[in-house]
Amino acid sequence: MTNWNVILNISKTHLLTKIKQTSIAALGVTFGIGSYITLVCFMTGLNTMLDDLILNQTPHIHIYNEIAPTKKQPISLYDDLDGSFNVVHSIKPKLSQKKIHNALPIINYLEGNNEVRTALPQVKTQIFYIAGSIEIGGNLTGILPVSEAEYFNMSDYIVEGSAQDLETTDNGILLGIGIAKKMSLNVGDRVQVSPINGGIFPLKIVGFYQSGVADLDAIQSFTNVKTVQRILGETNNYITDINVKLYDIEGAFPLSKKIEQQFKLTAIDIKTANAQFETGTTIRNLITYAVSITLLIVAGFGIYNILNMLIYEKMNDIAILKATGFSGRDVQLIFMSQAMIIGFVGGVLGLLIGFGLTSLIATIPFQTEALPTVETYPINRDPMFFVIGFSFAMLSTFLAGYLPSKKAKKIDPVKIIRGQ
Amino acid sequence: MSIVLEAKHINKYFKKPLLFHVLKDINFRIEKGEFASIMGKSGCGKSTLLYILSTMDTDYEGELYLNNELITKQSRSYLSHLRNKHIGFVFQFHYLLSEFSVLENVMLPAKKLGEKSFQEIEYDAMLKLKMLNIDHLAKKRASQVSGGEKQRVAIARALINNPSIIMGDEPTGNLDSHNAENVFNIFKQLSEEQGLSLLIVTHDEDFANKTDRIIQMGDGEIIS
Numbered sequence: 001m002t003n004w005n006v007i008l009n010i011s012k013t014h015l016l017t018k019i020k021q022t023s024i025a026a027l028g029v030t031f032g033i034g035s036y037i038t039l040v041c042f043m044t045g046l047n048t049m050l051d052d053l054i055l056n057q058t059p060h061i062h063i064y065n066e067i068a069p070t071k072k073q074p075i076s077l078y079d080d081l082d083g084s085f086n087v088v089h090s091i092k093p094k095l096s097q098k099k100i101h102n103a104l105p106i107i108n109y110l111e112g113n114n115e116v117r118t119a120l121p122q123v124k125t126q127i128f129y130i131a132g133s134i135e136i137g138g139n140l141t142g143i144l145p146v147s148e149a150e151y152f153n154m155s156d157y158i159v160e161g162s163a164q165d166l167e168t169t170d171n172g173i174l175l176g177i178g179i180a181k182k183m184s185l186n187v188g189d190r191v192q193v194s195p196i197n198g199g200i201f202p203l204k205i206v207g208f209y210q211s212g213v214a215d216l217d218a219i220q221s222f223t224n225v226k227t228v229q230r231i232l233g234e235t236n237n238y239i240t241d242i243n244v245k246l247y248d249i250e251g252a253f254p255l256s257k258k259i260e261q262q263f264k265l266t267a268i269d270i271k272t273a274n275a276q277f278e279t280g281t282t283i284r285n286l287i288t289y290a291v292s293i294t295l296l297i298v299a300g301f302g303i304y305n306i307l308n309m310l311i312y313e314k315m316n317d318i319a320i321l322k323a324t325g326f327s328g329r330d331v332q333l334i335f336m337s338q339a340m341i342i343g344f345v346g347g348v349l350g351l352l353i354g355f356g357l358t359s360l361i362a363t364i365p366f367q368t369e370a371l372p373t374v375e376t377y378p379i380n381r382d383p384m385f386f387v388i389g390f391s392f393a394m395l396s397t398f399l400a401g402y403l404p405s406k407k408a409k410k411i412d413p414v415k416i417i418r419g420q
Numbered sequence: 421m422s423i424v425l426e427a428k429h430i431n432k433y434f435k436k437p438l439l440f441h442v443l444k445d446i447n448f449r450i451e452k453g454e455f456a457s458i459m460g461k462s463g464c465g466k467s468t469l470l471y472i473l474s475t476m477d478t479d480y481e482g483e484l485y486l487n488n489e490l491i492t493k494q495s496r497s498y499l500s501h502l503r504n505k506h507i508g509f510v511f512q513f514h515y516l517l518s519e520f521s522v523l524e525n526v527m528l529p530a531k532k533l534g535e536k537s538f539q540e541i542e543y544d545a546m547l548k549l550k551m552l553n554i555d556h557l558a559k560k561r562a563s564q565v566s567g568g569e570k571q572r573v574a575i576a577r578a579l580i581n582n583p584s585i586i587m588g589d590e591p592t593g594n595l596d597s598h599n600a601e602n603v604f605n606i607f608k609q610l611s612e613e614q615g616l617s618l619l620i621v622t623h624d625e626d627f628a629n630k631t632d633r634i635i636q637m638g639d640g641e642i643i644s
Contacts, residue, residue: 003531003532003534005531006528006531006532006534009531010517010528013519013520014519017519316515317517317518319515320515320516320517321517321528322476322500323474323476323503323509323511323515324503324504324509324528324529324532324577325500325501325502325503325504325505325529325532325533325581326500326504326532327496327497327500327501328496328497328500329497330500330532412476413476414471414476414477417471417511417513417515417589418467418471
């Protein structure tokens, strides 16, 4: 039989008459939770941004024809030498075409798979940008601009012009910003490109591309698939790469293995390609949580300390409560409820402060060359963080309150009363 | 006459620092409406006995009956409930919750018992305060009233649940003669008018002589 009204009334009186101590304890929690929210929102915001920087552009599965030596050299087909130790000097890569054989049917096949969001063709080639007598080497990639923008966030990296412009302009080019600077070119100008096998093609600049990686921006440009095919003098089934985006990134590895087997092509999944990247993210998260938990534990000790002192001060009260018929459990509940009230108030304030601080951080300008589309510090305000923060506030105050309140429960009123 | 409190063969030992036999085979009973006092020299075990009788100390041998119900070896939470309902306590020191008002202090045990509504409890508490002539203090903080007044508040608190017995551990020990007289008169009045049983441990011979019965203790035994 617990009379919550009475118990809460007593804890309320205790808390309000010691308002200074109460607020200090609550502020400890507020500070802990507030900094946890701020830290975790800010850190994961940055993490997500950095991840996106790489991962958004990266296909979940990248399919291409790798230049590599044949795994089975002709000698191993020769039965007479079977079982002997063969040494082949100066193995050369197998002569094969750069294009993916039957690329269009493969794309159709992949699009039919219900794991796949999209499969986009690309044509990659080396070219020279020609400025007067100077030739600058570079890469030209033929893409389907609007689809790339839709599925691979291409438009985040287009600083002038748009994917739509590229799609609709025949012989248009999206020039890397590094090349544009070198050659003093502006949107609307023409640039001449020359493929390796000769010939000069003037292309109209419809926009600039800036990935944030300076080395890449100094060589990379984009145009329509058809334009590249025309420059290379190839037919419309000349496709060198297929980029696949899935609904679920976890499916990338098995599907890539399946594609490799089925089509005898190289298929790299995103995790294999960016293994070191994931490690970085994991470690950053680990640091964030380690710091946050330390803050919360410190706040927890603060509460523990204050409740402990409170119980020493209230020895007489505890004795009198017990003498007049309050059970040990009632006394424990009185002190537990005080701890939980401190945790609740401190926690809610902490969430508000966290919310406020993250709102503030989200307005601070953050401009770097590397991230053309980011203007302020990124904040990831996942509701889950607020839930975790609040739960941790309640949990830590529960633990901090539990030990002192257990002591209060066990106090022998006779000893206190007779001790006077 | 019905028996309110009965002790049968109560023995108690202090185990620390040395084994010491404090209470030796205590037998007695308090009847309804009886005003009894326990007298004895310091260290004879009278307070120890009182705390056993009050159910707060459960470390003893023997049997204890409250309203003819055996309460030895009952669970602590049940004992708390019994204490709340049937036993009123007055100590030498006033032991009020200093942060609460006088009225709240008096109401607290009744709120814990939870048998009446808040309004009824408040009405009862005011009635008790009025009976003890301290109703004008009701809204004051417990820490702001004088010693004699505090003791009367403590008596009002002991009375709030209409207990079967009031126990006091030197309730007048810390009061001047005027206030001690006052407290005694209140006890006497309660005993005569309301048929309340009282058991008071005291050093004060004048006080004891005016009670119905004196239980004289010496060296852990009841002498007379």
